[in-house]
Amino acid sequence: MKRTYILLAVVIAAGVFLSQQISSANGPTKAVTFSKDVAPIFNAKCAECHRPGEGAPFSTLTYKDVRPWARSIREKVTQKTMPPWHADPHFGTWANDRRLTSAEIETVKEWVEQGAKEGDPRDMPPMPKFTEGWTIGKPDIVIPMPQEFTLEASGPDEYQYFEVDPGFKEDVYVQSAEARPDNRKIVHHIIAFIRPPVANATAKPRPNLSKEELAALRAKMEKESPVYREGFLARTKQEAPVCDDGCNDPKGGRLGRADRGAEMENGQLLAGYAPGMNQAIWEPGTVKKIPAGSKIMFQMHYSKAAGSVQKDRSSIGLIYAKTEPKKLVHTTGISNNAFLIPAGADNHKVTACWTAPDDIQIINFMPHMHLRGKAVEYKAIYPDGKTEILLNVPSYDFSWQTAYYLKEQKELPKGTRIMVTGYFDNSTRNKFNPDPAKIVRYGEPTYDEMMIGWMDYTAKNESPKAVARKE
Ligand code: HEC
Structure with missing residues (x-):
């Protein structure tokens, strides 16, 4: 019984794998959209800097702001110059590692190559919460x-x-x-x-100099x-x-x-x-x-x-x-x-x-x-x-x-x-x-x-x- 399940799982996995291979060989079957696929990545990995009032040249929070930058985004993301991160991954594991996974890079690339479509705005993830002006939250x-x-x-x-x-x-x-x-x-x-x-005790007396x-x-x-x-x-x-x-x-x-x-x-x-x-x-x-x-x-x-x-x-x-x-x-x-x-x-x-x-x-x-x-x-x-x-x-x-x-x-x-x-x-x-x-x-x-x-x-x-x- 157990073995049947395992076998079934293997067959399904192989099927999924094969269909992915076929779809990427024959061009995309899945439409990649900003609202559904790309916005969650940008919110998590770009918006920290790419939002109004921060240092980056454009905001990644809305489709309207992102669209004109699509080509440049594909270039920077596939070349891995964005997000900026310079540590050699072989040493240490970092809490603030900003790198995109290869699947995320692939999604962004695919999105641009399919014409950087918006998709259905109802698919948009909730707007990430940032404190206006301060990254740490409201200071005391x-x-x-x-x-x-x-x-x-x-x-x-x-x-x-x-x-x-x-x-x-x-x-x-x-x-x-x-x-x-x-x-x-x-x-x-x-x-x-x-x-x-x-402490006053450690302050040197000043000599009286002309x-x-x-x-x-x-x-x-x-x-x-x-x-x-x-x-x-x-x-x-x-x-x-x-x-x-x-x-x-x-x-x-x-x-x-x-x-x-x-x-x-x-x-x-x-x-x-x-x-x-x-x-x-x-x-x-x-x-x-x-x-x-x-x-x-x-x-x-x-x-x-x-x-x-x-x-x-x-x-x-x-x-x-x-x-x-x-x-x-x-x-x-x-x-x-x-x-x-x-x-x-x-x-x-x-x-x-x-x-x-x-x-x-x-x-x-x-x-x-x-x-x-x-x-x-x-x-x-x-x-x-x-x-x-x-x-x-x-x-x-x-x-x-x-x-x-x-x-x-x-x-x-x-x-x-x-x-x-x-x-x-x-x-x-x-x-x-x-x-x-x-x-x-x-x-x-x-x-x-x-x-x-x-x-x-x-x-x-x-x-x-x-x-x-x-x-
Ligand atoms: C740590 C802050 C930071 C993060 C995180 C970050 N960026 Fe940037 N980005 C910048 C700054 C600052 C610039 C402008 C300076 C530069 O181009 O080096 C920039 C420039 C860019 C440019 C080039 C714009 C041009 O002038 O052509 C693109 C495209 C870009 N970022 C995309 C992204 C994407 C997509 C992400 C997330 C996947 C991301 N960035 C994450 C700070 C950041």
């Missing part, structure tokens, strides 16, 4: 920049810093945070940092510093010491204080905005702490692409933890800022390492390089010497600052080293290369480079109420 508090900023029409990109006192009298636990650009024509990226208050002495001191410090400023932008001096292999260097490939990671220069990272970046939404109970009295620092990267005088007053929105905080989110930037990329080099390797101070659980990775960034990899080197690739991005693309959220948090024992390896293409073959004739060092402008492996993690044996440690 919105903290804008302290004042509106006016950006001149021409000149190089600008980094501007704005500090705000949100007036937090006690420690605040944040469940999710979003940085929201006000003027998308000029806001290239936003990074909001937490700057905890400096104007001349102060000027001389400043000149001396500027001369000795490996970094200089070009307008608003910090750049590493061409003649500063060089270290490409930060993992095999006592200073870890860091100019200045070796014990300071990228996050320590400006405070703890709270939220960011850049094309393709996800918002910081942690699991309930896993929270970011803002100590009482902290200031919030906005680092704004403005681009002059608009070509006219523009104004901006961007904001961050926070949703407070609604349940007892269980774990604190630490954000660390594993970075090398002492590398030197020779002119024309097409595969220049740079490393940076970090050692887990405790048993940790990793939440996400966000590699950050600039226009010469070619590939990047995060690798764990366990205390017993075994290694494991945690994330591999074989073709890094500066246009997409994706944070890769692990489907299941990755547990690493105390003492595990995380090695971030970046490769840069400073040759003429890199079509994004601003100038292959230049020797390139670390710096804030996009025509300099960066090598930062950002990462959010929680530490196992830590009470959220305890004073936040320094990573």
Whole structure:
């Protein structure tokens, strides 16, 4: 009896398989429509960015808005440039994996080839729900920049810093945070940092210096510093010491204080905005702490692409933890800022390492390089010497600052080293290369480079109420 069923199932399956083969060989028998087949895919995989008020050039929510883009959609979807996703599928499983399945790609392709028909509007799935303006939902508090900023029409990109006192009298636990650009024509990226208050006891007394002495001191410090400023932008001096292999260097490939990671220069990272970046939404109970009295620092990267005088007053929105905080989110930037990329080099390797101070659980990775960034990899080197690739991005693309959220948090024992390896293409073959004739060092402008492996993690044996440690 049982066997008959199985046999029957096999026969039916073979029949279905055969009829599919025949139908695809003889052209489509099934009409693919927007309302019935395509809209559910677009709602799930495109509308996050392709909806009114977001960064993408058109909305995928209605047939009317989508129809003029059909050809371009077929091209981008079959070439897999849309949705943007750059992680090598062989390593790690990602909660926010945006890729379409091959069946979904086939459906979109078939739909366009059949004339991109609307079908019956009654087949449309319910409109997905988005909160107007905020991806994380309605914030409990919105903290804008302290004042509106006016950006001149021409000149190089600008980094501007704005500090705000949100007036937090006690420690605040944040469940999710979003940085929201006000003027998308000029806001290239936003990074909001937490700057905890400096205890008075540790503040150095200021020596009483004359104007001349102060000027001389400043000149001396500027001369000795490996970094200089070009307008608003910090750049590493061409003649500063060089270290490409930060993992095999006592200073870890860091100019200045070796014990300071990228996050320590400006405070703890709270939220960011850049094309393709996800918002910081942690699991309930896993929270970011803002100590009482902290200031919030906005680092704004403005681009002059608009070509006219523009104004901006961007904001961050926070949703407070609604349940007892269980774990604190630490954000660390594993970075090398002492590398030197020779002119024309097409595969220049740079490393940076970090050692887990405790048993940790990793939440996400966000590699950050600039226009010469070619590939990047995060690798764990366990205390017993075994290694494991945690994330591999074989073709890094500066246009997409994706944070890769692990489907299941990755547990690493105390003492595990995380090695971030970046490769840069400073040759003429890199079509994004601003100038292959230049020797390139670390710096804030996009025509300099960066090598930062950002990462959010929680530490196992830590009470959220305890004073936040320094990573
Ligand atoms: C993470 C955000 C994001 C997601 C998800 C996304 N897109 Fe895009 N898309 C963009 C942005 C931003 C642009 C404009 C910049 C560019 O072309 O690279 C764009 C451009 C495009 C273009 C090119 C438009 C032109 O100028 O020709 C097409 C077509 C497209 N997207 C289709 C899709 C489809 C279809 C999906 C879902 C299957 C999707 N995108 C998912 C952000 C996104």
